[in-house]
Amino acid sequence: MSWSWKICRLAGIPVYLHWTFLILIAWVVYGHWAAGNDLATTAEGVGFVLSIFGCVVLHELGHALAARRYGVATADITLLPIGGVARLERMPERPSEELVVAIAGPLVNVAIVATLWLAGVRVPSSSQDPQFLVDGSFLPKLMTVNVFLFLFNLLPAFPMDGGRVLRALLALRMEYSRATNLAARIGQFMAILFGYFGLTTGNPMLLLIALFVWIGAEGEARQVLERVSLRDIPIRSAMLTDYKTLAPSDTLGHAVGLLLAGTQQDFPVLGVGQADRVLTRDALLAGLARGGNDLLVGDAPLIELGRVEIGEPLAPAIARLRQGGEPCLEVTEHGRPVGLLTIENVGEFLMVRTALATARQAKLEPISG
Numbered sequence: 001m002s003w004s005w006k007i008c009r010l011a012g013i014p015v016y017l018h019w020t021f022l023i024l025i026a027w028v029v030y031g032h033w034a035a036g037n038d039l040a041t042t043a044e045g046v047g048f049v050l051s052i053f054g055c056v057v058l059h060e061l062g063h064a065l066a067a068r069r070y071g072v073a074t075a076d077i078t079l080l081p082i083g084g085v086a087r088l089e090r091m092p093e094r095p096s097e098e099l100v101v102a103i104a105g106p107l108v109n110v111a112i113v114a115t116l117w118l119a120g121v122r123v124p125s126s127s128q129d130p131q132f133l134v135d136g137s138f139l140p141k142l143m144t145v146n147v148f149l150f151l152f153n154l155l156p157a158f159p160m161d162g163g164r165v166l167r168a169l170l171a172l173r174m175e176y177s178r179a180t181n182l183a184a185r186i187g188q189f190m191a192i193l194f195g196y197f198g199l200t201t202g203n204p205m206l207l208l209i210a211l212f213v214w215i216g217a218e219g220e221a222r223q224v225l226e227r228v229s230l231r232d233i234p235i236r237s238a239m240l241t242d243y244k245t246l247a248p249s250d251t252l253g254h255a256v257g258l259l260l261a262g263t264q265q266d267f268p269v270l271g272v273g274q275a276d277r278v279l280t281r282d283a284l285l286a287g288l289a290r291g292g293n294d295l296l297v298g299d300a301p302l303i304e305l306g307r308v309e310i311g312e313p314l315a316p317a318i319a320r321l322r323q324g325g326e327p328c329l330e331v332t333e334h335g336r337p338v339g340l341l342t343i344e345n346v347g348e349f350l351m352v353r354t355a356l357a358t359a360r361q362a363k364l365e366p367i368s369g
């Protein structure tokens with residue numbers, strides 16, 4: 001995820017911090033400063049925010065480790081001011097498994113509350129007062145926050161866990177895409193409510209949540225729709241078959257000629273060691289800046305060319321391209337290269353399919369009025 005810094009690695013999963021979290025820290029420091037607190041109290045306030053962080057990381061780790069049980073890896077965990085995001089490689093499609101993965105996070109917060117409770121921590125009655133989160137003592141505050149995190153995450157709206165729980169419960173009774181659409185609608189209704197209360201009470205946090213929920217619902221519905229419509233489509237139909245390749249002994253000048261002559265931006269370089277490599281447009285430009293037209297392709301900064309077998313389904317290959325890292329994939333048949341899958345070409349393929357589907361619908365449904 002961009003605009004994030006990697007802070008550590010837990011159970012093999014990199015943990016990132018999104019820059020907007022700094023706004024939260026700044027807000028806490030400002031709150032203490034405005035109240036005329038000394039440095040020690042302010043430091044404790046910031047320490048408190050950081051320990052909330054810790055709880056959010058554990059929450060996300062709950063999702064990640066539950067997903068790992070079903071063979072789903074987690075690319076990374078990112079911390080945002082409204083919570084964390086564990087980017088799972090995919091969501092298990094079985095509703096019962098999605099239910100377990102979605103609920104595992106909030107259950108971590110329950111476990112933290114239970115542990116604090118067993119350790120004798122109690123929340124005083126003054127916790128109703130918002131000032132409690134500033135003035136209260138550390139552990140009762142941490143307990144309150146975890147109760148809040150639990151309740152907040154179970155709101156039935158994407159991208160919150162409650163949205164997934166709701167979808168999983170619906171999907172036990174109806175088709176997955178219908179369940180997603182219904183859950184997304186409910187989520188957008190919640191977003192409108194958040195937005196309304198945010199405006200009437202002048203609470204910017206609620207407005208921010210409304211925005212996240214609205215975007216989350218749209219994104220989730222679109223992704224599932226695409227996954228469902230791409231199911232059963234083979235890679236063969238979306239791959240590029242007419243494309244240029246390079247040899248390590250070609251010059252960058254030759255590559256520039258190919259770049260300017262067509263729309264292709266990434267060129268497979270065949271015959272370098274075991275796996276094939278790829279010369280991306282950025283690498284080509286970097287190579288030109290370093291060594292000019294005469295530099296050999298083999299000496300330019302090449303990256304490894306990922307492969308997919310022609311019989312594999314299209315959707316996971318697209319997901320792999322979208323996740324970044326790989327600009328294109330070499331399509332092989334029995335280990336022999338037969339095509340190239342690029343994000344641009346897949347985009348065109350999807351546009352054509354949408355246009356054809358619209359045309360079919362227009363023929364079937366006469367326009368009235």
Ligand SMILES: [Zn+2]
Pocket residue numbers: 059060063105106153160161
């Ligand atoms: Zn969660």
